[in-house]
Amino acid sequence: MFESLSGQKVVIIGINSGVDLAIAKKTAELGASVVLSHYSQDKLNEAMESLPGEIETKTVDIVHEDSVNAFFEEIGNFDHLVVTSMGDRNMPRSLLAEMSTETAQGAMQKFWGTFFAVRASLKNIAPNGSITLTSSVTIFKSSKMGGISVIAAANSAVALFGRSLALEISPIRVNVVAPGLLEDSSIWSSQGESERADLTKWATTALPVEHLGQPEEFAQAVLGLITNPYITGVVLPMDGGVTLL
Numbered sequence: 414m415f416e417s418l419s420g421q422k423v424v425i426i427g428i429n430s431g432v433d434l435a436i437a438k439k440t441a442e443l444g445a446s447v448v449l450s451h452y453s454q455d456k457l458n459e460a461m462e463s464l465p466g467e468i469e470t471k472t473v474d475i476v477h478e479d480s481v482n483a484f485f486e487e488i489g490n491f492d493h494l495v496v497t498s499m500g501d502r503n504m505p506r507s508l509l510a511e512m513s514t515e516t517a518q519g520a521m522q523k524f525w526g527t528f529f530a531v532r533a534s535l536k537n538i539a540p541n542g543s544i545t546l547t548s549s550v551t552i553f554k555s556s557k558m559g560g561i562s563v564i565a566a567a568n569s570a571v572a573l574f575g576r577s578l579a580l581e582i583s584p585i586r587v588n589v590v591a592p593g594l595l596e597d598s599s600i601w602s603s604q605g606e607s608e609r610a611d612l613t614k615w616a617t618t619a620l621p622v623e624h625l626g627q628p629e630e631f632a633q634a635v636l637g638l639i640t641n642p643y644i645t646g647v648v649l650p651m652d653g654g655v656t657l658l
């Protein structure tokens with residue numbers, strides 16, 4: 414269904430969740446050479462146990478500019494960049510009245526990490542390549558739980574950064590995926606058993622698609638954006654229809 418990625422190199426920043434592993438697996442299946450990255454080599458080694466052998470691993474700490482610059486220097490030329498790093502787990506929820514400056518600045522790291530990675534990638538990315546960033550459904554729909562104002566701001570910054578760059582750095586294509594709740598992600602793992610059961614029940618009864626997002630579904634959205642040469646500047650909701658509710 415997707416165009417072959419044979420002869421192309423895909424760089425993925427982030428690994429912990431099933432989401433990143435599903436993207437790595439699918440891009441490798443399409444023939445790409447894949448560089449998978451995370452700040453911990455131990456975690457990369459662990460991830461490799463469930464992935465095909467031709468995937469290369471490299472450490473990078475996306476929130477540190479020097480680490481990101483050195484990472485892209487080492488990688489050399491490549492075709493596609495996918496950034497999923499820095500989920501909401503790294504962005505503690507807090508009501509504004511109680512929010513410390515440190516918490517707010519921590520939440521904005523998602524934007525800064527994305528900025529460092531995209532800027533450093535420009536030296537070596539192919540002109541007909543693509544960049545796919547990850548935002549969140551929080552940019553379209555707020556949570557009644559509250560406490561996500563700065564998380565939403567960071568995700569909005571990522572989304573508008575991507576859309577603006579689609580013009581500025583064309584013909585490189587830039588797109589953004591805005592997922593809703595995904596199973597087998599770090600947010601999902603951080604929930605207790607009864608919360609997970611409640612979320613599954615909610616998805617089955619309330620969401621138009623009657624299930625929670627799966628890592629493979631996220632990977633399919635990313636692959637569509639990577640391989641379709643006519644898509645750029647898009648912020649793609651991938652949320653099971655939650656924004657319709």
Ligand SMILES: NC(=O)c1ccc[n+]([C@@H]2O[C@H](COP(=O)([O-])OP(=O)(O)OC[C@H]3O[C@@H](n4cnc5c(N)ncnc54)[C@H](OP(=O)(O)O)[C@@H]3O)[C@@H](O)[C@H]2O)c1
Nearest residue numbers: 427428429430474475497498499500547549594595598599
């Ligand atoms: N999961 C959801 O339901 C959901 C909903 C809406 C939006 N999203 C977005 O979708 C993306 C993927 O979600 P996720 O839940 O899979 O996120 P995640 O696991 O929290 O983060 C993705 C990856 O980034 C890595 N990472 C964190 N800090 C890093 C750093 N400084 N340098 C390099 N890598 C770093 C994480 O490693 P560690 O885990 O080892 O720290 C993890 O491997 C995120 O951008 C998230 O905001 C997710």
